[in-house]
Amino acid sequence: MDVKFRKPKPNRIFQHVVAEIQAAILDGRLKPGDQLPPEMKLKDMFDTSRGTIREALRVLEQKGLIDIRTGVSGGAVVRKVDTRQITESLNLLIQAQNVSFDQLVEFREAVEGIVAGLAAERAKPENIQHLRELMASADRLLKEGSGHWRELLDIDVKLHIAIAEVAGNPVFVAVLKMVHENILDSFEWFELENSHVLQDSFQDMGQLIRAIENGQATEAGSLARYHVRKFHDYLKRGFRNEQ
Amino acid sequence: MDVKFRKPKPNRIFQHVVAEIQAAILDGRLKPGDQLPPEMKLKDMFDTSRGTIREALRVLEQKGLIDIRTGVSGGAVVRKVDTRQITESLNLLIQAQNVSFDQLVEFREAVEGIVAGLAAERAKPENIQHLRELMASADRLLKEGSGHWRELLDIDVKLHIAIAEVAGNPVFVAVLKMVHENILDSFEWFELENSHVLQDSFQDMGQLIRAIENGQATEAGSLARYHVRKFHDYLKRGFRNEQ
DNA sequence: ATCTGTCTAACTGTTTAACTGTTTGACCTT
DNA sequence: AAGGTCAAACAGTTAAACAGTTAGACAGAT
Known part of the structure; x- marks a missing residue:
């Protein structure tokens, strides 16, 4: 039948x-x-x-x-349909499944590597301009000392999302927003005060943006992955640890 | 202030x-x-x-x-939270034409490449056994002719998800399910009947599983990306096109 | 002319009580 | 044991009323 x-x-x-x-x-x-x-x-x-x-x-x-x-x-x-619901529903799924921090970081590293490579292939001058503006904001705040860690964190996230947007694929943007929201929610960030980590981090970002600007996709991918791993190593060890 | x-x-x-x-x-x-x-x-x-x-x-x-x-x-x-909402959210984006099919495929290709590499690094014998069992099912159905395209499609998706599960990171599993469910819903698949495409596809999968079994992460990643791209080229051109 | 304050009206947000529809499980009959 | 009936426990819907929010009109002050 x-x-x-x-x-x-x-x-x-x-x-x-x-x-x-x-x-x-x-x-x-x-x-x-x-x-x-x-x-x-x-x-x-x-x-x-x-x-x-x-x-x-x-x-x-x-x-x-x-x-x-x-x-x-x-x-x-x-409303213009955007990626917000994907990010929200992914967030719910991630939270319900008790995804570990390491797993989230692994995912982030892989995706940021891909996205940076695509951005390097696709960046236009106005994109670079925007990235540079964000970097300039960060540099101004860094010069004023690490009391501005909260704003600097925001700019860091904005930079990563902006790079994903240069890559031009909304699915990557959506998943990275999910990642960043989870990471931001997972930590008490006040230890960033009096720490060199943000300085270090934005230095990495500067190099990454240069690679993107120069169309160096492989280099950009590597730098992005390196940056993510390094930052999360800091998270694990605490921000105060000096080499 | x-x-x-x-x-x-x-x-x-x-x-x-x-x-x-x-x-x-x-x-x-x-x-x-x-x-x-x-x-x-x-x-x-x-x-x-x-x-x-x-x-x-x-x-x-x-x-x-x-x-x-x-x-x-x-x-x-x-309810046990599952991938239904992320699938629906992505589907809305696609229907609103704010994500193109090419973008979805680009995302899929990148992620399947990463996942295959991780699976190659992490596969245990029982994982390979499971992949082989799925391949054996597919081979049996292939021998009976392409009237079984519906079941074969299911097995293909199961294989991809199983590989993601070998990689062991639930975030990758979730996003790949989201992608597969949308791809499955986007096409009328009946043209697979009387087409060599499924045979071809499972041949690729066989090679991919061998690379995973042999712990060849780079090779597995390349094969996975090649497979995704090839399959989607078929989708674009139609399944009947012979070389 | 410009700015500020007040008030009204157009909407959404919430509440309450009532009725309708759906479904499970208890109980009875065969 | 299987099938049928019925009651009860729920959700689905409806209508009317009141409360809260907000933009814009209008008047008065500077």
Whole structure:
């Protein structure tokens, strides 16, 4: 017998509302920035209750398809689909699976190596310009001393993500954002104060950006991996350890 | 002035309910299979309205953290977090055309290359045994002709995931599942019938497994990348094209 | 003319109570 | 033991009301 029986479909009106609105967004009828009608209007359009509409909007919001605002001119606005949901759902998966820090670092090292190589192949002058601007910010803060470790950390992350964006593949960007969020959340970073590690780290980044600028893909990959490994060795040993 | 002002926090009770339940799941207080209290109980526990609880449950469901059932013994049950949400998130990006198929393949190629290299470094005899068993299944089906393309596709994916599991890093496993599930969903595969492509593909896999078994990390990485690229070239040109 | 303060209105966020639909399991019959 | 019926425990939906948020209009002060 070759007949397949299908699981009965769930009988939930709000899912139908989700599907309709999602389809309108994905097939281009609704574009980023477009405002959906207010809840009370949607309830009439779908001939359902306001509560059901609200539930559907919650799901669409969690899918990253809309933003919801309160107040005048409020309501649901269509969002440009971006990598945020991948990063969030990967984060949940990583947290639920108790992925070890070493495993995360291994993944990071591999991916940053690839991304740096691609960035070296694809960088345009305006990309390099942006990277240099971030580096210049970091240099200014470094000159003021390591009291600015919090901002310097932010810039470090911004640099890594910017390099991933130069590589031009959103999937790499999404996974690296996940990695960085997990790493940032995993440590108390105050020990960076009074430590040479950030100086050291930005020196590495400087070399990496030069390699990218010079189109040296293999060199950039190596430098990126070296940088990641070194930084995480510091994390393990503590920032105060001097050679 | 060194004072930083923070963006006001959204004032939504349901998000607080989401956060509390999510935290209980992620820190292990709630385990897969555990039943949450009924809505009416949760409303008392959180001292909020039933509607607000429902909205929170919608969000948790969309995050893949719970399943909700109707009827006696119904209610929200904690789910084992799996790759379903990351797959869906990536799928939305693809449908919104913010990730191209080429970008997905580029990501896949890079990651499969890394994973194959790690697997070659880490394979144990029982791992190789498992890979060989999957290959033996494929060989049997190949001998029966290409009418079994559906099962053969499944085995191909299983092989790739098994190699990732030999590499032993759950992050790589997760992202590869995400990729494979989207690739599987992106095509009508029936053209594989009457095509040599699967035979060809499993021949590549055989070589890859040998390289892994022999601990040849660089070779395994190259073979994996070559295999991915070749397969996707077939996808682009159509499976019937003969050289 | 520009800025500040106040108020209104347009929306979302939440609450409550009621009804409807789904499903499991207890119990009875064959 | 198997099948049917029914009740109860739940989720799904609805409607109406009130509370909170926010943009913009308007008036007054500088």
